[in-house]
Amino acid sequence: MANKTGEHNLPVHSSVGGDGVHREWSRFKFPRSLINYGILLGILLFFSYSVYYLNIPLERIMGMFGRLGDLMADRYFPPDMDYIVDLGYLDAIIETIQMAYLGSLFGLLISIVLGWFAAHNVSPSPKYIYPIARLLTMGCRSVHEMIWAILFVTILGFGLLPGVLALTMFSIGFSGKLFAEEIESIQMGQVEAIRAMGGNHLQVFVYGVFPQVRVAFTGIAIYTWDVAFRAATVVGFVGAGGMGWYLKRNVMQIETERVAAILISIVGLVVISEFVSAWARIRVSKAK
């Protein structure tokens, strides 16, 4: 105990070398504290410059809340609930769910392979295949799902297929990285055993790697579906089918009460899907 207090016995006032210099104790010593303040100052300067560069009307910020409130009360307020129980709209909801389901399924199937290639420890060729697979997952991830949707709509035309493909790309980017990270953290014992028995790369993956990551993969897959559904609600905005198309149409026609109703339905569905995914993930992690 004495040792312990001795360690932490940092005096509030310390006299250095007995010459009685009065010093305040501070958490960081001299060069470190200067660097910290320097970084903070740099960040602050950058932000003030950005506010100036982007021409942000600071004086309008206060008035904004009043206007937002007015906007909500005047235009969005009684949401047109009849519109979203319409048969056509319900059809669009089912289409959205199907789109998210298919997109995440295709994406997951592809990213199981990509994740295997992009994991450094079991990749068939760490020198050539590994960087390519890494680049592919990163490319899929860095392009936003809306941009994928726009690109596929220009190539394939309007409809659900470009939506499914956009969500596929999105899911590859989302789950490929998680899969690769999961594979990189496995125990290498089984892998080495199968390698020592003369198993080829596919056998190593199927018998050494996959059984170890099966449960984690299932959890990630469910989560991917949940996120893909969230993205699926708006990819229709650029013509890729589903609820987004209804949203776009009503926004363009300034049918704000219908927009409010659509937003309510999106939030409701996302909350439901979140609950389902949380429940399923708990079930999976319990079942092991």
Add this chain to the structure above:
Amino acid sequence: MQTSSVPLTVDDIVRLRRKKQTVQFGFYFILFILVLWSIQATVIDDTDWERIGSLADIGKSVSHFIGIDFALIPNLLGPTIETFMIACIGTILGLIICLPAMWFGALNVTPYKPITYPLARIAMTLSRSIHEIVWALIFVSAVGLGAFAGILAIAVRSLGFIAKMSAEAIENIDPKPVEAIRAMGGSNLQVMLYGIMPQVLPVILGIVIFEWEINIRRSAILGLVGAGGLGLVFFRQMNTFNYPGVTTVILAIFGLIVVGEITSHYSRKALN
């Protein structure tokens, strides 16, 4: 959970395994039927195969995108900086509006549980479940076109993630420093500042940096609804059918995101 002391016979084990297998088989069968149904509805019924044409036609459409429009590159610098700044300010603003949500949303520090806790949870769910495009639309109609609407959209959109993760971090703190400060007669504010903040600050900073990285990606598309940045250039190139220009913009977005990812990786490493 060993409730019965009677050992399982071989028959029991076989029966249990059969039951499990049946359930599993049924589950996979349902999944398979769902796949078939979805493919039928989306890919077969709803697709205009005549518009798409043969594989060669698809190849032709894709080949339009190959190439880089070098004339566009000097015009990209401004929007790239703008996108980057929108992401930075949006994240910081998100952190600021997120502070009350964190405080209300953590069970152990929420001021009045029956009201403030659900309030914070609703705010988090709303923020996470509405897409950034939709937020941007709402803010564009409230504050007009421009970067400001994009910043607000980013801020509101990042509230959910930051607040949820930070509230979890606050719930998992070590309660001893808090008790010590309470015992010394510290006020609620002092407990907050000296008991909780030092424990969660590194975690929250890590979360914010992670969210910043995602926000760069988001801010790159907000131009689609008139909120400035690279998205606006992208949309303009798309509308003028300048497909090599589209590729150039996508490469610029890619470069910006790589920079963001590297920065975030190293700064999160430096935090630990």
